[in-house]
Amino acid sequence: METPVELNEIMRHFPKFWEEAGNLFTKTVYQESQLDRKSIELILCALLAAKRWETGVKVHVGLAMEHGATAGEIRGALLLSAGVAGLSASVQSLHWAEEVLARR
Structure with missing residues (x-):
């Protein structure tokens, strides 16, 4: 998956943080949740929709699909x-x- 352009600045200015802290945090949270990756991605889609973060929604819709979520499941999570x-x-x-789903 291609890195969204909105994340380029933090990656460029704070590469050590991004590589070490950002990835470690995400990996740890995902492991500790005791949820399968598809469920994690669907939950993140709904949470990011609530935050109204376009980049986050698009990234995690793509990841949800990569981890086996159907278009209907993704739409359902966003509806929630x-x-x-x-x-x-x-x-x-x-x-x-829909922009992401149309490309798959």
Whole structure:
């Protein structure tokens, strides 16, 4: 998966942090969650939709697909964000997701 352009600055200015702390944090959180990777990615899709972070939604939609999630499961996870963040967050994230789903 290609690194989103929005992450280039942190990677360029703080490469040691990104490689060591960023990756270690993510790896540890994923392992400690005791969830399978597909479930993790679906949850992250919903959480990032609630935060309204386009890059995050697109990255984790792609990762969810790589780990076996169907388009329907991804759309369902994004729909669930409406219960916490409101319909506008869910609608916007579904739009972002379709860009990724269309490329697969």
